[in-house]
Amino acid sequence: MKKMFDLSSRVALVTGCSGGLGVQMAKALARQGADLVIIARRYEKLLEVQKEIETEYGVQVMPVQCDITDTAAVEKTVDAALGRFGKIDIVVNNAGTGAVTPAEDITDEQFMNEVQIDLFGTFRVARAVAKKTMIPNGYGRVVNIASMYGLVGNKVAPASPYHAAKGGVVNLTRALAAEWGRHGITVNTICPGYFMTPLTRETLTSEYFVNYAKTVIPMERYGEEGELDSAVVFLAAEESRYVTGVALPVDGGYTCV
Secondary structure (H helix, E strand, O other): OOOOOOOOOOEEEEEOOOOHHHHHHHHHHHHOOOEEEEEEOOHHHHHHHHHHHHHHHOOOEEEEEOOOOOHHHHHHHHHHHHHHHOOOOEEEEOOOOOOOOOHHHOOHHHHHHHHHHHHHHHHHHHHHHHHHHHHHHOOEEEEEEOOHHHOOOOOOOOOHHHHHHHHHHHHHHHHHHHHHHHHOEEEEEEEEOOEOOOOOHHHHOOHHHHHHHHHHOOOOOOEOOOOOHHHHHHHHOHHHOOOOOOEEEEOOOHHHO
């Protein structure tokens, strides 16, 4: 009998997979048997991730250097993945950035960069994969990584472009879910709370922020490595075929108070 959430026949493409949460989620999918296409701008980091995952989980891993703000590069990456594996069943749109600056001081360039990567980049990848393989195959699982800041504002770390872009990802998810459901494609988004990554470490380890987190997070701590795994595996699984258009916070309760 096939075990629930077995992904051994699936191919997953994960963006932003040179470190941090992207690698954690890629490992979660590999643990369930999925072969991987891992993409990021830093190819040397991808090679390290490839070796680590192939050694630990015995799946096939294809690293591809790709800037998701470049439409031609995204199209070429998807074509290369299809040339290797013949299909892409799962996409995890994880690549992102975050500028922390008071709104009144944000430049046009900062705002547009955030939107280009977090929102438009997510759309570029989803569009290419859906058109080239998911819609023709009548099957797909798109998992967008937004943020709890895509659901609420905040008073401690001014990041209005990030809020705007991630809020856009949340509603882009709903729009694509509504449009592609008839093709057997589910589109959902995970909204992580505070997780320690290279991008967040400096902020989260400050004394002020540690005390702040204990006040505003019901579980009184940051997310730990592996605590996104169950969410991404659930939304990537064949068994979750009737779950679509959902924004799932994994935030220790931050958005419930």
